[in-house]
Amino acid sequence: MTGSGGRPLVLVIEDDLRYVRQLRADLAVGDFRAVFAGTGARGLDEAVTERPDVVLLDLGLPDLDALVALRRLRESCDAPVIAMTAREDDEGIARALEAGADDYLPKPFDQDQLLARLRSVLWGAPAGAWPPFESDGLSIDFAAAEVAVAGRPVGLSASEFRLLRFLARNRDRVFTPAQLVEEVWGSEYAGDRHLVRVYVGRVREKIEQDPNTPRYLVTKPGIGYMLRKYG
Numbered sequence: 069m070t071g072s073g074g075r076p077l078v079l080v081i082e083d084d085l086r087y088v089r090q091l092r093a094d095l096a097v098g099d100f101r102a103v104f105a106g107t108g109a110r111g112l113d114e115a116v117t118e119r120p121d122v123v124l125l126d127l128g129l130p131d132l133d134a135l136v137a138l139r140r141l142r143e144s145c146d147a148p149v150i151a152m153t154a155r156e157d158d159e160g161i162a163r164a165l166e167a168g169a170d171d172y173l174p175k176p177f178d179q180d181q182l183l184a185r186l187r188s189v190l191w192g193a194p195a196g197a198w199p200p201f202e203s204d205g206l207s208i209d210f211a212a213a214e215v216a217v218a219g220r221p222v223g224l225s226a227s228e229f230r231l232l233r234f235l236a237r238n239r240d241r242v243f244t245p246a247q248l249v250e251e252v253w254g255s256e257y258a259g260d261r262h263l264v265r266v267y268v269g270r271v272r273e274k275i276e277q278d279p280n281t282p283r284y285l286v287t288k289p290g291i292g293y294m295l296r297k298y299g
């Protein structure tokens with residue numbers, strides 16, 4: 069996909085030096101090449117000249133409205149765009165996705181989350197690439213399709229596991245019921261949103277200490293569901 073030894077090139081458009089430092093280190097660990105731009109204008113230039121394989125775009129840039137930047141990126145380069153913004157900025161996230169971002173990364177993020185998002189948009193995330201998920205007592209071994217709570221194995225049906233696996237791979241990210249149907253069951257089930265409610269309930273019965281006040285598989289009111297990663 070890229071000329072330089074197969075290592076994908078990431079264009080990072082970000083003005084916050086803390087994130088620039090973190091991303092520089094994390095991207096090196098993930099074996100990505102990286103180009104950094106501290107302003108939107110510079111980032112748009114780099115998108116044309118460097119022809120990145122993927123763009124990480126901060127939604128709070130000093131010189132350019134994020135949605136304008138996103139639209140211009142869309143016009144000038146084919147690379148998928150991952151929008152970065154504060155975890156609480158649901159509205160910003162929704163607008164970025166509507167404006168054409170392929171995915172988003174809530175700040176702050178850790179190295180696993182960053183690399184998982186990049187692999188997901190670049191390669192559709194091959195199964196073998198996923199390290200086990202651990203969140204304060206909940207553990208998921210993707211390769212073995214095994215789930216345990218506080219060390220005790222939990223038996224999930226195939227659909228229950230697929231739902232949990234999808235949410236775990238996209239931890240701390242909220243999905244609408246329609247998105248979950250599409251991702252977990254496929255487009256032939258589109259519109260069948262009660263599926264999600266039923267299966268979220270079943271998974272909660274199995275993994276939550278109190279299914280009525282879930283800690284892991286939480287509801288974001290008015291939006292949908294997400295799996296929380298603790299620690």
Ligand code: CA
Nearest residue numbers: 083126128129
């Ligand atoms: Ca910023």
